[in-house]
Amino acid sequence: MGLLDLLRRLRRADREVRLLLLGLDHAGKTTLLKRVNGEDYADVTPTTGFNVKAVQANGVKLHVWDIGGQAAIRPYWRNYFENTDVLIFVVDATDKDRLDEAGVEFNQLLAEPKLAKVPVLVFANKQDVPDALPADAVATALGLNTLRDRAWQIQACSAVAGTGVQEGMEWACKTTK
Amino acid sequence: MAAPAVSPNNVIKAGTALAVPALRLNWMKIKDAHSGYAIWSSTDLSTAFQGEMKVSMPIDLLKCHVVARELNFTLLSPQPLGHLRVKQEFLVNGMVMEEWDFEFGFVIPNSTNSWETLMEGDVEAARELDEADWEGTEVVVLTRFFDGERELGTFRLAMAYTQ
Numbered sequence: 179m180g181l182l183d184l185l186r187r188l189r190r191a192d193r194e195v196r197l198l199l200l201g202l203d204h205a206g207k208t209t210l211l212k213r214v215n216g217e218d219y220a221d222v223t224p225t226t227g228f229n230v231k232a233v234q235a236n237g238v239k240l241h242v243w244d245i246g247g248q249a250a251i252r253p254y255w256r257n258y259f260e261n262t263d264v265l266i267f268v269v270d271a272t273d274k275d276r277l278d279e280a281g282v283e284f285n286q287l288l289a290e291p292k293l294a295k296v297p298v299l300v301f302a303n304k305q306d307v308p309d310a311l312p313a314d315a316v317a318t319a320l321g322l323n324t325l326r327d328r329a330w331q332i333q334a335c336s337a338v339a340g341t342g343v344q345e346g347m348e349w350a351c352k353t354t355k
Numbered sequence: 356m357a358a359p360a361v362s363p364n365n366v367i368k369a370g371t372a373l374a375v376p377a378l379r380l381n382w383m384k385i386k387d388a389h390s391g392y393a394i395w396s397s398t399d400l401s402t403a404f405q406g407e408m409k410v411s412m413p414i415d416l417l418k419c420h421v422v423a424r425e426l427n428f429t430l431l432s433p434q435p436l437g438h439l440r441v442k443q444e445f446l447v448n449g450m451v452m453e454e455w456d457f458e459f460g461f462v463i464p465n466s467t468n469s470w471e472t473l474m475e476g477d478v479e480a481a482r483e484l485d486e487a488d489w490e491g492t493e494v495v496v497l498t499r500f501f502d503g504e505r506e507l508g509t510f511r512l513a514m515a516y517t518q
């Protein structure tokens with residue numbers, strides 16, 4: 179799997195698709211993006227700005243934006259909402275202490291007018307770690323089950339082991355707004 | 356009718372460093388997008404806006420079906436940028452073979468950012484020329500940074516293909 183394969187899965191009507199990856203710092207967003215792109219992810223460092231991948235083939239464009247999640251950077255997230263087709267929210271499922279914090283950030287995003295109706299994919303990441311919370315526990319903590327205004331999906335994954343990542347990204351590509 | 360005066364803003368000066376805000380290029384990588392393997396990666400690019408950088412590229416690059424280019428840069432300013440965009444051109448013997456326009460928009464103060472582009476069938480003409488023709492051909496990747504209409508700097512990378 180790579181970004182070009184994902185691009186081929188986009189609906190024919192889409193000419194330009196923007197996926198936005200957000201989540202708390204250390205959730206695994208950059209690792210996940212590198213995994214999708216077939217890159218080495220051993221050397222990831224915390225993101226202070228953005229990492230953007232722009233893929234183009236046969237006139238169709240896919241743009242994937244990964245923004246840093248440190249608390250000091252979160253106020254800047256809103257500068258990247260415009261034209262988002264799918265919001266991908268990554269949660270570190272081993273970080274039980276910060277699950278509430280993730281839930282607060284997530285629900286603030288859902289309340290953003292610029293993200294109204296935008297489908298959301300939640301990755302419950304780091305499932306390779308034995309005591310990681312299962313996807314349904316993460317869904318409950320974020321309040322996903324009560325979401326009525328948009329398409330959503332929860333996907334258990336491990337960015338380092340590579341499990342679940344493709345399934346999630348395929349959902350995102352077929353669910354573009 | 357007299358020819359319109361050329362506005363200095365429209366003159367493209369390759370390798371010119373313009374005043375603030377300071378955008379610093381850190382590195383660039385050129386990769387085979389299928390394997391993720393970096394065919395070429397630059398060292399320090401901090402002076403990249405001050406002239407042309409000449410490098411030699413392994414000719415194997417021409418055999419890659421998909422070439423990815425990744426550029427990493429830092430905004431050295433406590434002020435954000437509002438409308439960062441780039442125009443990247445791929446020139447072969449002075450002819451534009453491929454063009455990317457990309458809008459970043461907002462850039463977080465003091466942030467380090469990366470931009471990777473992947474394009475299938477990178478430079479169709481590569482298949483029409485055989486390797487011997489490519490030796491000695493001048494290929495330039497010209498990357499121009501703007502904040503809105505204001506030019507921030509131009510990075511000119513001249514590549515020579517070698518066996």
Ligand SMILES: Nc1nc2c(ncn2[C@@H]2O[C@H](COP(=O)(O)OP(=O)(O)OP(=O)(O)O)[C@@H](O)[C@H]2O)c(=O)[nH]1
Nearest residue numbers: 203204205206207208209224225247304336337338
């Ligand atoms: N065990 C395990 N560790 C992971 C996984 N994904 C990411 N990590 C690790 O988690 C740490 C943070 O990963 P990043 O990808 O930098 O996280 P991020 O969400 O981009 O963080 P910010 O850029 O600060 O927002 C790194 O040490 C990764 O190796 C995973 O699936 N399993």
Ligand SMILES: [Mg+2]
Nearest residue numbers: 207208224225
């Ligand atoms: Mg990151």
